[in-house]
Amino acid sequence: MPFHLTPEQKTRFEEDGCLVIKGFIPKPITQQLLDRSKELLRDFSLEGHPLTVFSTSAEEKHVGDDYFLSSGDKIRFFFEQKAFTDGKLNRPKELAINKIGHSLHTEDEAFKDFTLHNEDIRNLAKELDFHQDPRVIQSMIICKQKEVGGAVNSHDDSTFLYSNPLSALGFWFALEDATPTNGCLSFVPGSHKINKIHSRLERVEGGGTEIRKIPLKEGEEEVKLPDWDGEGIDWVAAPCEAGDLVLIHGSVIHRSEANLSQKSRFIYTFHMIEGSAEWDEKNWLQPTPGVPFTKLYG
Numbered sequence: 001m002p003f004h005l006t007p008e009q010k011t012r013f014e015e016d017g018c019l020v021i022k023g024f025i026p027k028p029i030t031q032q033l034l035d036r037s038k039e040l041l042r043d044f045s046l047e048g049h050p051l052t053v054f055s056t057s058a059e060e061k062h063v064g065d066d067y068f069l070s071s072g073d074k075i076r077f078f079f080e081q082k083a084f085t086d087g088k089l090n091r092p093k094e095l096a097i098n099k100i101g102h103s104l105h106t107e108d109e110a111f112k113d114f115t116l117h118n119e120d121i122r123n124l125a126k127e128l129d130f131h132q133d134p135r136v137i138q139s140m141i142i143c144k145q146k147e148v149g150g151a152v153n154s155h156d157d158s159t160f161l162y163s164n165p166l167s168a169l170g171f172w173f174a175l176e177d178a179t180p181t182n183g184c185l186s187f188v189p190g191s192h193k194i195n196k197i198h199s200r201l202e203r204v205e206g207g208g209t210e211i212r213k214i215p216l217k218e219g220e221e222e223v224k225l226p227d228w229d230g231e232g233i234d235w236v237a238a239p240c241e242a243g244d245l246v247l248i249h250g251s252v253i254h255r256s257e258a259n260l261s262q263k264s265r266f267i268y269t270f271h272m273i274e275g276s277a278e279w280d281e282k283n284w285l286q287p288t289p290g291v292p293f294t295k296l297y298g
Ligand SMILES: O=C(O)CCC(=O)C(=O)O
Pocket: 142, 144, 152, 157, 170, 172, 183, 184, 185, 248, 254, 255, 256, 267, 269
C-alpha cells in the first residue's frame, strides 16, 4: 500500500510545524539502513582524518574547517566532543562519531535508493504540498552515541539552510528507538508561526562560518523573539520507535538532549528546499557541478 497523508496529519503539521508519522519505514528497510550506517562507521579510515568535532554547544564556534566545509558532496565523519580525552580518542571510532554527512543521498547506494527512489517519500511530499519542485540538498546520519552523544541546542533549520523565500523542510527517520532517555527530539509546537529567521549561518572570508544577523529590509522592525529555553515555553517531546518519521518545518524550534544512556539513537535525516527559491552563495552548503541539489521528482 503506497503511503498517504491523512487530512488530520496535514493539519497537524501546518499547526505544529512538526509531525510524527508512525511506522513510515518498513522494519526490514529500517534495519538495512541501520546496518549500512554501522558498516560506514566500521569501514572509514582514521588515517589522515583531521578528527573534526561537531557540536552545537554555546561555547563552541560552529565547525568550519575545510573537512566540514567541503563535505556537501561527500560522505564524511564528524566526531563527538566527549569522545576525546587529552586530545586522544577515548573509545573505538565506531562509538565516537557524532554524525556522517552531508551527501549520503547521492554518494551511498542504500541511502540514495531510500531517499530518491522512494514512492512513499514522493507521495508524502506531493500530499504535503510544501514544495512545488523539491530539491534534496543534504543528508546525514546522526548517531547520538551512547554515553557521549552531544545535545543539539534549540534552533530552527532555516538559520542553517537559508533560502529566499524560506523553504527548508526536514525529514528525520528514527533508525533506532528515540526516547527521552537517549535524546529524542523536542519541539515548541506552533513556534514556526511566530519565529522570525533573523540570523543565518554564513561562510566567512578567510575560512570558517559564523551566525550573522540578516540585515533588516527598509521599514522592517526587529521582532523580539521569546527566550525559547526560558520560563513558560511549552516544549513537547517526540519519542519515536525505529521506522517512525518526523517532519520538521524550517522555522519550528526544536532540540535534543545529550545521550548519557547505554543505548545509541541512530537517525537518518535529509532536508529539502523549493527548487525556485534563491540559494545564497554565503550559505555554508553549496551545490557542486558533480553533485547539484537533487530533484525529488526527477
Ligand atoms: O537528531 C537530532 O538530535 C537533532 C536533529 C536536528 O536538529 C535537525 O535535523 O534539524
